[in-house]
Amino acid sequence: MKNILCIDDLATNLFVLESVLKDTQEPLYDVTIAKSTHAGLDILLKQRIDLILLDVMMPDVDGFTCAKMIKSNKKTKDIPIIFVTANKDDKTIEKCYEVGAADYVSKPYNNVELLNRVSFHLNLADKTKLVQKEKEFTQSILDLQDNFIIVTDSNQVLHANKALLQFFSFDSLYDFQKNIGCIADFFVKEEPYFHLNLIHNSLAWMDEVVEKLKEEDVIVKIDKDSQEYIFTLKVANFHDYYIVTMTDITTISVRSLEYEHDANFDALTQIYNRNMFNRLMEKKIYEARLQKSSFVFVIFDIDYFKKVNDTYGHLAGDSVLKEITALTKKHIRVNDIFARWGGEEFALVLDVDMKKGFELIENLRKQIENREFSTAKNITCSFGITEFKEKDTLNGMIQRADACLYEAKSTGRNRICQNN
Secondary structure, rough: OOOEEEEEOHHHHHHHHHHHHHHOOOEEEEEEEEHHHHHHHHHHHHHOOOOEEEOOOOOOOHHHHHHHHHHOOOOOOOEEEEEEOOOOOOHHHHHHHHHHOOOOEEOOOOHHHHHHHHHHHHHOOOOOOOHHHHHHHHHHHHHHHHHHHHEOOOEEEEEEEEHHHOOOOOOOHHHHHOOOOOOHHHEEOOOOOOOHHHHHHHHHHHHHHHHHHHHOOOEEEEEEHHHHHHHHEEEEOOEEEEEEEEEEEEHHHHHHHHHHHHEEEEEOOOOOOOHOOOOHHHHHHHHHHHHHHOEEEEEEEEEHHHHHHHHHHHHHHHHHHHHHHHHHHHHOOOOEEEEEEEEEEEEEEOOOHHHHEEEEEEEEHHHHHHEEEEEOEEOOOEEEEEEEEOOHHHHHHHHHHHHHHHHHHHOOOOOOOOOO
């Protein structure tokens, strides 16, 4: 049963209203009457009321002021108000809606019309409450998610869950919208991540994401408070809007990079390992053939390295390997390929011809020879060098460089032997 509050200063009017509302085949309404605005407001604070029938002209506080007070209270603001007034002029009608009334009925009213208006607005209020509950229920589900979930028109975030608001340190969606426009403005402009500079029309960036997702994952980076976060984006169209989920994969990405690093780099020296070197060489040979260019391939190792381990221990040997790595990196260029070949052996690829390559390696040999190492003191290296030729293969170059290295070691060490 619905509770209806009738506020009117005339007892006769209240009697008629109550009679009409209760004169139904089945009891539909529980009617409460109030003879003044103050009495009506007092009832509203104590009882559950579903609809208010309110007179306009009252001596203490008029109906318009009463309606404003009801609508300004958080507890009562959603209760529908129907004005019952003898005034039918446009100004009065306009004022009824201006103060928040749902409807008005003119005196003298038709009983059937009044009951229909009451029934309509009670049903509408029920549906509104249901919609509101469903919105709150949906929002609760969204707020339980750790992923960021937003609804956007591609320009502004229209809805967001708690996780997103907390990430950006906002208490409400209103604060978020007031301070932040398009969330894509926060995407770091860095490869291989998606960002607005990659598209022609930034206003339609969501359409770009939808198309991109058909072929690959879309990953973005956000820099917040000097800390980088990585997210995958998923998008679904909903009429003219987009529902977006952003899943934080920062930890996974870091771990993936760590795994990738471990798979490609030598643990001790932190330069490429042999497997990665072989992959890079396949690409290098392909590009050299395509561009009809050349390069030199070098294998070198530490002379009498076993003696270093036997004399000073393996920790000292490790120290020598790291010191030679650092020294070599200092005397080659960024684009040169440098890898640990295995044990005390290293491999180098230099983008120069044989003459220049020999000069660079000779300089490196002297740098190592003249360096005083931390424990082993004096260390030298032997080098085998060969040049890439058309239709050459990696195995062919390895065999030639290896033969040159063997020659260098068998003819006195601390020298360079080359294959022309």
